[in-house]
Amino acid sequence: MQCLQGVGMEVKQFFLRFVAVIIVLSGLIACQTQKAVSHKEVAEDVEKKESDNPRIEFAYKLKNLLQQEKWEDALKLFDKLPPEEQEDLQIQNLKLSVLISANKIQDAEKLANLLEKENPENIDILFSQATLALATNNAKKRSEYLHKILKINPKNIVALTEQGYDLYSMRNYAKAKKVFLKALQEEPKHTGALLGLGQINYIENNLANAEKNYELILEKEPQNVMAMAELARIKSETNRMLEALNDMEKVVSLDAKNAEYWIDLGVYCSQAGRKERANEAFKKAVALDPQSYFAYIYLAGINDSLGNKEEAIKYYKKVIELYPKYYFAYESLGVLLFEKKDWNGAGRAFIEALSYAPQNCYYALMISLCYHKINNPVKAKEFMQKYIRTIDRTKNATEYFLCRLFVDMFGETDVYNRIMKEKMIEKRKRMMFYLGAFHEITGNRNIAEKYYLEVYSMQIPSFFEYRLAEANLALKKK
Known part of the structure; x- marks a missing residue:
């Protein structure tokens, strides 16, 4: 099942950091575009202004490369900036975030330490340090940096949410719940905090509250696949299998590259007696993630159920190949x-x-x-x-x-x-x-x-x- 713990939690937090890069870029673009327009008495075509401003052009190119996950090309862009631009703190922060996203941890740590020394209370830099700590599995260091951020700004919604996720991953659900609730006091419909709180409510078997958490997210973001998938899980466990199936079909249509969502769909289809569709879903899952022994277990089981014995034998052998201890x-x-x-x-x-x-x-x-x-x-x-x-x-x-x-x-x-x-x-x-x-x-x-x-x-x-x-x-x- 898709959930916010273990490796999945780390990926989610790393993804949040990547989104932060895009947000900073968007802010940079907006800021520079506004400057370009305000410096003219007559507002001209924004596109022309963008091409006239090297920083806006840089920001657009960088955003495009990041969305394509072309990390090396993105890093080369920084070297093409004028020296005075390269030294700009906002640009340095962007480069640091890209280094982290590119998994160039040593280079990122070197730059982060240098920037922090010069700017000890810069929240963007402290967030980068917290993200680096996550990437290197240094829980103590990560906790220290999140506390530093919250000491500077106790209401920082992102720091509170990530702190909640860290506590959740350590199975300290009581403390995690308090942190998520504190974050939601600052921003009642914050997606990350609602997802975390929903997961804790689910674990505590408070399904009604968990459902409300996910529904609040979907009110704001109707195509949020994580909330939709978690809501489908609750429906599957509360005798609303048809609704769960419909929700999961929508989830895989929106995010067709997530193997875990295909596994969820396969499980629900199997429980509902839709074995052929379950087989299709599990096959899709293993195609997306050939190393997922979990998906092969389901694929073997459904083929056994369908009477495809040779296929089932083949898939169980694959499970053994991938994970002999099972x-x-x-x-x-x-x-x-x-x-x-x-x-x-x-x-x-x-x-x-x-x-x-x-x-x-x-x-x-x-x-x-x-x-x-x-x-x-x-x-x-x-x-x-x-x-x-x-x-x-x-x-x-x-x-x-x-x-x-x-x-x-x-x-x-x-x-x-x-x-x-x-x-x-x-x-x-x-x-x-x-x-x-x-x-x-x-x-x-x-x-x-x-x-x-x-x-x-x-x-x-x-x-x-x-x-x-x-x-x-x-x-x-x-």
Whole structure:
């Protein structure tokens, strides 16, 4: 989900700094244009005046290059200014902001320190220092500079808002909320403060207030995609899925290059049963961000749901490639390969899953089943003999004896009685699948089917054994 924390928070704050450059430029253009016009008794064409004034021409060129993110070309523009213009504080501040946007941190720090020494209370310079601290992950330095700004001007709305975001990213929600509220006292419809406050209200489950925060933003800025996306999330969680879908479709039409928005749209479409559209949305997300393992998880899941098993297998493998520690991808891959009767592939997948979650006895049981499927009962027994040594028998007695069943290959009645004493229904049903598998291995297909039916009767496919039981029953019908 699109949210204002972690890396997303840093990007947002960096973006705010970039916007500040454009704002300063716009002010520079307006100021210089006004001077050009006021110096003439007769107002001439503004365009001509712009071309007559080198600073206005510079500002327009710089603004155009920044909007295209042509950082190097933008920096070269400063060298073309006359020496006296290059030394101007406003121009120096602009150059500093461009250096930060271009990620030339060392050059930016050098210039910022020099400018601060000469102008210790210049708020633009102090903001640049705070932004540099953010870029170098120096939270202490950033906090100090924001405090300096607020000491000079306690009502500085930008400093208050960024301070609120910093507190939010540190999960100090109570203090962040106070800061955002203070900012809103100065400017009741400040977009940044309303976004931050809305996020905190959401976290506190105060959805009604969060919704009001985002609606206030949209009153002022009807096409603010961040507010629209957050509002869609609230609607999706308050039984207004159609509204949420419509909002997210609008969001991606306004900002088609944001992978996270496409993921949100895909999730909502999936929840609403619009699986084909969800598939399209997730594909768009991975096209925009090929390194997003998160998007591939959703893409694999929706293709599995659509019956595109080979596609799902391909995408789960991509998840593993991008983020091997996400062991649930090994689990899902193992299940798909097991259904495909690729016993070796399934076994390898569950071995990997077990390496990340060694306490998950169900992975171990699946590995044992895979060995039996390739007619290697000796390997199945050897593997399980080693695994049961890792189980705490006093705390997990049922798990221990269920796994031991695949070593001794007898004692199923005792295991069944133990399973039936388990309080959690889901746990009982999961374990019954392995009793069914045991009887299938030992040639008692009718008894196996009885256990598979027990698993299937739960009708809540929240664990992978359910679908394997369902597949076994479907195979019997054929």
